Amino acid sequence: MSSVKECHSITHQLHQLLISAQQVDDHILKRADSLLQEREDLLPSIVPPFTEEERMLGAEMNKWNQVINLKMKALKGLIQRDINGLNKTKVTAQKYNNPYESLQTDGMFYDMRN
Template sequence: MSFVLQCHELTKQLKDLLEGQEERDSKIESIEVLLSKREQLLPSITPPYSLEEQRMGREIVLWNKQIDQKLAGLKIDIKRDMNGVNKTKTTVQKYTNPYESVQTDGMFYDKRN
């Protein structure tokens, strides 16, 4: 099996995984495994390429653009969830101790003679 074909298969698996409706944590773990396998395989791909390998290479490049977009969307979803968790933590903390962040600026003492 040629390295281009192996890379094509890994890229297809990665694309299909990102399009699937799996749980996010298991999806991220699978993505990391596939990306590391593909990363190890890429230096092994060297010219000359047959016509079939050139076709697969063009398909890989096209899929990579789609994969990048889906990974960016996944990153945005994760950031949104993290911001929501941080906001919830702050709200809970303010609820349990409402006088923790009271500012003391503007205090003065009225001195009567």
């Protein structure tokens, strides 16, 4: 199988995986990462001249890549939101466990007029 056809197959698998993903879980992230790595390893072996069939496959891959990029950005946003939520929960838990930790003592004075 030519490198373009292999890349097309891997891109199709990645496209289908991201389209069918309803939520973020470890399995989907690991599978997407492995497909991206396979495709990255394959890209240097793709060199011109291309046949007409390979050009059509390339055009189809470009369309899929646009969708893949949008889905990956959405996944990144979801992951970032989860991380921010965990950080916020951690800070809230620390404040609950030690409520006087974050008090500022600057600006205090003692009145010595007895």
